[in-house]
Amino acid sequence: MKNFKKSGINLFIFLIAIAAVFLLGSSLISTGSNDSISLYPHSNGRTCGTVEFNELQMKQHPEFRINRTRIEEFAKNYSMPQNRSVITIPVVVHVVYNTQQQNISETQILSQIDVLNQDYARLNSDTTQTPEVWKPIGANSQIQFCLAQRDPSGNQTSGITRTQTSITEFTGSNDQRIFFTAQGGQDIWDRDRYLNIYVCNLGGGLLGFAQFPGGNPQTDATVNLYTAFGTTGVVQPPYDKGRTVTHEVGHWFNLFHIWGDEPDCNQDDEVSDTPLQGNSSSGCFTFPHTDACQPNSPGIMFMNYMDYSNDACMNLFTQGQSTRMNAALNGPRASLLNSNGCIPVGIIPISNEIPTEFSMGQNYPNPFNPSTSIKFSVPKASFITLAVYDVSGKIVKTLVNENVNAGIYKVDFSAGDLASGIYFYSLYTEGRLIDTKKLMLIK
Ligand SMILES: [Zn+2]
Numbered sequence: 001m002k003n004f005k006k007s008g009i010n011l012f013i014f015l016i017a018i019a020a021v022f023l024l025g026s027s028l029i030s031t032g033s034n035d036s037i038s039l040y041p042h043s044n045g046r047t048c049g050t051v052e053f054n055e056l057q058m059k060q061h062p063e064f065r066i067n068r069t070r071i072e073e074f075a076k077n078y079s080m081p082q083n084r085s086v087i088t089i090p091v092v093v094h095v096v097y098n099t100q101q102q103n104i105s106e107t108q109i110l111s112q113i114d115v116l117n118q119d120y121a122r123l124n125s126d127t128t129q130t131p132e133v134w135k136p137i138g139a140n141s142q143i144q145f146c147l148a149q150r151d152p153s154g155n156q157t158s159g160i161t162r163t164q165t166s167i168t169e170f171t172g173s174n175d176q177r178i179f180f181t182a183q184g185g186q187d188i189w190d191r192d193r194y195l196n197i198y199v200c201n202l203g204g205g206l207l208g209f210a211q212f213p214g215g216n217p218q219t220d221a222t223v224n225l226y227t228a229f230g231t232t233g234v235v236q237p238p239y240d241k242g243r244t245v246t247h248e249v250g251h252w253f254n255l256f257h258i259w260g261d262e263p264d265c266n267q268d269d270e271v272s273d274t275p276l277q278g279n280s281s282s283g284c285f286t287f288p289h290t291d292a293c294q295p296n297s298p299g300i301m302f303m304n305y306m307d308y309s310n311d312a313c314m315n316l317f318t319q320g321q322s323t324r325m326n327a328a329l330n331g332p333r334a335s336l337l338n339s340n341g342c343i344p345v346g347i348i349p350i351s352n353e354i355p356t357e358f359s360m361g362q363n364y365p366n367p368f369n370p371s372t373s374i375k376f377s378v379p380k381a382s383f384i385t386l387a388v389y390d391v392s393g394k395i396v397k398t399l400v401n402e403n404v405n406a407g408i409y410k411v412d413f414s415a416g417d418l419a420s421g422i423y424f425y426s427l428y429t430e431g432r433l434i435d436t437k438k439l440m441l442i443k
Pocket residue numbers: 048049050247248251257
């Protein structure tokens with residue numbers, strides 16, 4: 001009995017121990033596997049859904065395929081002018097989040113805009129890593145980016161929208177809910193005036209995807225995984241240098257993957273100064289790296305932004321790619337050249353101090369020629385109108401007619417071709433007159 005009892009206890013302890021080891025073991029395996037999924041979701045390499053997304057779009061919108069042919073023809077015949085000025089593209093970042101972690105910080109967003117401005121101007125610090133043989137064709141595209149200063153209605157904006165969604169994961173490049181407020185995403189801003197960059201929990205193993213020029217205006221954007229965005233915050237290696245967005249914006253400007261999207265040496269990226277390449281690269285090759293299409297040094301250009309190398313191993317666009325992007329900017333995306341999205345709204349806040357009441361100051365200088373400025377104070381966010389009248393009471397200029405936040409503002413008034421004489425200016429809030437003052441133009 002004693003022995004049996006003792007051995008029974010031993011057996012019991014033994015079974016518990018086995019169960020404990022098993023449970024602990026399986027919980028370790030499970031935790032480990034979850035951690036590895038959440039920390040390194042793309043440990044098998046970079047994946048971009050652009051090709052699949054555009055194929056689907058062309059099926060759903062047959063005119064897109066026709067536009068593509070025309071756009072390719074334009075790109076082939078485009079030659080870059082000698083003297084170009086820098087073009088600044090207004091950007092809106094749409095953060096569509098389910099968890100607070102996905103609601104990335106403004107700092108993280110700004111770090112991504114910085115990377116775009118460096119990479120597209122070839123001011124990135126790792127240009128030194130570009131092999132000597134390709135340094136001469138490393139390109140400054142002269143394309144720059146600003147976070148939008150005014151929204152599609154003309155109101156002041158941070159260039160960032162934030163939308164909470166019940167969608168825990170957008171399932172991939174076939175999931176278009178991200179583009180529609182009514183479906184748990186965020187409606188696009190006019191693609192003719194803004195580059196729309198979506199940030200979300202993108203699934204399907206994707207880091208991002210983008211629409212080529214010529215497609216549906218409602219989806220003409222780039223979509224990016226929130227952990228492969230910018231260089232700080234919740235960004236995760238090896239996609240922590242902002243190069244996913246550099247790559248996706250390249251697609252948005254009509255760049256193809258450097259290997260031409262077919263695993264052979266026939267399909268090209270339509271850029272003459274990038275070497276033919278059989279397939280995508282992954283991780284971080286050591287230069288020179290050769291393949292069947294480039295059997296000899298210098299081999300393939302795996303450090304090009306349009307390849308699949310890790311962020312830290314990418315460092316150039318070529319002159320040919322820059323020409324293609326500028327072709328897009330002078331063809332299907334030419335309307336961006338006229339966008340006022342980067343220009344702050346006409347009133348400039350001159351103080352963060354919150355005034356206690358609406359008021360308007362004397363214009364200075366007065367008398368004036370050719371311009372003067374008018375200060376006014378707004379105690380709470382309001383719709384403000386500031387208008388200039390001639391002596392007959394006719395409005396000659398509306399200086400402000402928009403929603404503004406509380407603050408002290410200054411707005412400039414230029415005489416233009418107005419005649420010398422006496423004028424009046426009035427400040428209204430929600431249509432209610434606050435004050436009227438006189439100004440004198442002497443030409
Ligand atoms: Zn891609």
